Amino acid sequence: MKNFIKVVLSGLLLFSAYSCSKQEEFTESIFVDEPELTPDIKTYKFDKWLEDNYLIPYNLDFRYKLPEIDSDIDYNLVPTRLDKSMDMAILIKYLWFDVYGKIVSEDFLKTNGPRIIKLIGSPAYNPSLGTMILGTAEGGIEVTLYRCNELSSTNVDMMNEYYFKTMHHEFAHILQQQKTPPKEFDNYSAGYYDPTGWQNRTASEAASIGCVSPYASSQPREDFVEVIAVYIVKSDAQWQALLDLASKPGVNASGQTVANNLPMRGDDIIKAKLEICRKWLAEAWGVDLDAMHKEVQERQKQIDDAINQGLSEINAIN
Ligand SMILES: [Zn+2]
Numbered sequence: 001m002k003n004f005i006k007v008v009l010s011g012l013l014l015f016s017a018y019s020c021s022k023q024e025e026f027t028e029s030i031f032v033d034e035p036e037l038t039p040d041i042k043t044y045k046f047d048k049w050l051e052d053n054y055l056i057p058y059n060l061d062f063r064y065k066l067p068e069i070d071s072d073i074d075y076n077l078v079p080t081r082l083d084k085s086m087d088m089a090i091l092i093k094y095l096w097f098d099v100y101g102k103i104v105s106e107d108f109l110k111t112n113g114p115r116i117i118k119l120i121g122s123p124a125y126n127p128s129l130g131t132m133i134l135g136t137a138e139g140g141i142e143v144t145l146y147r148c149n150e151l152s153s154t155n156v157d158m159m160n161e162y163y164f165k166t167m168h169h170e171f172a173h174i175l176q177q178q179k180t181p182p183k184e185f186d187n188y189s190a191g192y193y194d195p196t197g198w199q200n201r202t203a204s205e206a207a208s209i210g211c212v213s214p215y216a217s218s219q220p221r222e223d224f225v226e227v228i229a230v231y232i233v234k235s236d237a238q239w240q241a242l243l244d245l246a247s248k249p250g251v252n253a254s255g256q257t258v259a260n261n262l263p264m265r266g267d268d269i270i271k272a273k274l275e276i277c278r279k280w281l282a283e284a285w286g287v288d289l290d291a292m293h294k295e296v297q298e299r300q301k302q303i304d305d306a307i308n309q310g311l312s313e314i315n316a317i318n
Contacts, residue, residue: 039318044317045315046086054089054097058113060115062117063118064080064089066079076122079121084149086311087307090306090309091307096109099292100113112178114137114140114142115142118143118145119148122146123147124146132147134147134166137171147163160234172229173221181224185220185277186220188262188273189223189262191261192217193219194218195218198215202250202253203245204245204248207266209269210246210266211270231293246269
């Protein structure tokens with residue numbers, strides 16, 4: 001069963017919704033109808049921490065309580081447990097917001113970041129396709145992360161695969177929705193994108209056609225953000241292992257070699273794509289991708305400390 005459950009990250013393009021909000025200077029919160037936060041609420045300490053760390057600095061509503069009206073009714077979804085919500089909120093700040101704050105600028109995510117982050121406890125399965133959705137970015141203002149009840153802070157690779165890669169993937173969609181990446185990117189694996197059959201590809205097959213993951217081989221716009229997200233979260237050794245895999249012929253799930261007619265080897269394609277992403281992030285956004293990668297790698301070594309510090313901040317709230 002596990003082989004049939006592949007990962008889908010989707011970015012819904014709703015350009016108009018973003019352009020409206022971007023015009024406005026947000027001096028006042030757009031979430032004026034939220035109920036007032038008072039100490040008699042059971043989750044007061046955490047909610048206050050969210051207010052101090054997301055709402056006030058980033059005008060961002062961090063939604064973990066999953067009101068029914070606010071979830072996708074096409075799926076059976078469950079809310080995220082409180083302890084997992086706390087860990088996620090702390091780690092999203094530590095591995096995403098604080099990284100941009102340090103590497104790019106304090107204002108970067110205040111201007112370009114999402115206005116809503118939503119946590120869902122369960123995955124959203126697509127049984128007919130054998131896939132599951134791990135994240136969505138809508139209209140440049142909302143990022144949803146699924147499967148949050150499975151969070152385990154002891155397994156960095158698992159967290160990267162299911163949450164942090166998803167987070168950077170979705171945020172790269174938000175940036176991509178505003179400034180079009182170079183069209184040249186789409187040429188490298190042209191003819192081999194497969195929007196409906198990508199989930200049947202192995203990592204080896206995808207790498208051999210110059211894609212950093214099977215999902216990256218679904219379509220160029222997904223490929224583009226996957227390069228950025230995978231490069232940020234993978235260690236140097238893991239990235240090198242991916243390039244090594246991509247330098248060899250692709251092997252499918254049945255163990256057969258799958259040939260392709262691309263003029264370049266998979267590893268050279270991935271390097272060329274990374275260079276395009278690196279240049280676009282630097283020139284269009286002033287983001288140093290290598291500095292981001294380095295900072296995230298350092299932070300990933302201190303995840304437990306970050307969680308403990310965040311939890312003591314929450315506990316210290318009166
Ligand atoms: Zn996507």
